Amino acid sequence: MANSSRTLLIICAGLVILAGCSAPTAPASDGGESPQPASGDATVEGTTEVHFINVGQSVSTLIIGPTGETMLIDSGHFNDDGEYVLQYLQQQNIERIDYFVTSHNDADHIGGNAAVINYFETEADGIGAVYDPGIAAGTETYSEYLDAIEQHEVTLYETREGDSIPFENVSVQVMGPPEPYLESEARNENSIVLKLTYGQTSFLFTGDAEDDQEAYLVEEYGSQLRATVMKAGHHGSKTSTSGALLDAAQPQAVIISSEYESQYGHPNEETLQRLAERDISTYWTATHGHAVLRSDGKQVTIATQRAAPTDPMSIRDGSPIDPGTTGTVERRATITGSGVTDAAGTPTTIATDGGTDTSAEQGEIALASVHADAEGDDRENLNDEYIVLENTGGEPFDLSGWTVQDEAGATYTVPDGTTLDAGATITLHTGSGTDTETDLYWGSGSPIWNNGGDTVIITNADGDEVLRESYS
Secondary structure (H helix, E strand, O other), X not given: OOOHHHHHHHHHHHOHHHHOOOOOOOOOOOOOOOOOOXXXXXXXXXXXXXXXXXXXXXXXXXXXXXXXXXXEEOOOOHHHOOHHHHHHHHHOOOOOEEEEEOOOOOOOOOOOHHHHHHHHHHOOOOEEEEEEOOOOOOOHHHHHHHHHHHHHOOOEEEOOOOOEOOOOOOEEEEEEOOOOOOHHHOOHHHOOEEEEEEOOEEEEEOOOOOHHHHHHHHHHHHHHHOOOEEEOHHHHOOOOOOHHHHHHHOOOXXXXXXXXXXXXXXXXXXXXXXXXXXXXEEEEHHHHOOEEEEEOOOOEEEEEOOOOOOOHHHHHHOOOOOOOOOOOXXXXXXXXXXXXXXXXXXXXXXXXXXXXXXXXXXXXXXXEEEEOOOOOOHHHOHHHOEEEEEEOOXXXXXXXXOXXXXXXXXXXXXXXXXXEOOOOEEEEEOOOOOOOOOEXXXXXXXXXXXXXXXXXXXXXXXXXXXXXEEEO
16 A cells, blocks of 8 residues: 555644644554556456546546445535535445545545545445545645544555555556655645556546646656546646647547636647647536446446537537536447447547648558567566567658557557658567657556467558458
8 A cells, every 4th residue: 555654744744733643543564565466467357437527627536446446536626515526426326435535635626525534434334545645735625624534533645656556456556746746845736646557448647737747757657658548637727638748648538527617717728729639539527427437458438428529629519517417327439449439339530630641651561570478477577578560661651640459459559750761660569668769668567469379450540450460
């Protein structure tokens, strides 16, 4: 688990004026942190659900793992005191929150923390532990949150980059905040950042991280940020969800949580333009309502309360749906290894200003070699598992947006600006590293290519399959 030695620091050193100095008792430990499985090491059986709750100009996300464990990230705005979040949790028959994550202590993210803790500790099966970045806020909302923790003796962990959350059969990587804190302990820039991985699918949560923390994440993690779905940072503000972060994460879909007529102008037009330029399907809780994403480890289905535009530049054309609106969700799309399809299975396309011009692709791609059996334990030597692609034509061509897929549907998208010269090769490693002209890194935490045989499928930027080759 996250380092329990920090618990006393949060309550006593930072918050003594607000909440006294009676720290909760941490669980018994053998002295070390619980090991967190790498992505793919966890058992992929059943489904993992990610519920983006419509809480207006705020955010709250419920995650239900394949064994029934639950995680709640944030709890909505102080102006409704957790009403919308508790209503939703009760509708979903949630009896316990195993992991309660506070991305940061702004009142629009912890507004329901006290109410959630009080309810689950008195009327349900309790809170397993609370995870907090450890930067205080001088608000009544924050004080009430700490009072609830102290009153019910809920375990509180100050959580930082490198800590772990032992969610059963779901890999949880804590990528922020770093040590030391960024930007003189600014709360947004020191949000808890989580990447949840289930099988070959993953979800990236960046709290209200802005330009400094996003730059840190890109520099520190690079291709490890790649995710199937990403929550837009800071409600879609101009200073978050940067082009660099989107290029590193390469999400197939982005979820924005803010109200329809946000006083802050969320989501910002520049942010939406960045999403549109990358053809990223965008779901907005203000028009789609609750969004429920389900992963079976290979694909992610997206269900929402309302049908609404997903073209980033058209999302305001949807009709607003108020927080607290009840009603079932319906499946709108599925993210598979080959892209996004609608409920009928038809590939979806987002119009951009011109699209990708492939007329200059004069090269020919070939699979030069496959090195599926890495030296030693494949899981511990992922960069020694790789495939080599070769341009056997007479002219260079642009590989930007091309995809490489295995038989199970795991998919890698080639970064923008990747060009393969005539006669040149490029090696795609399974693990993580810094991309170069000759080497690319999938960013997977587990092996991709089966040692006993698999199929390499390559698709161009238009979605046309250009190569399918099996090996044994």
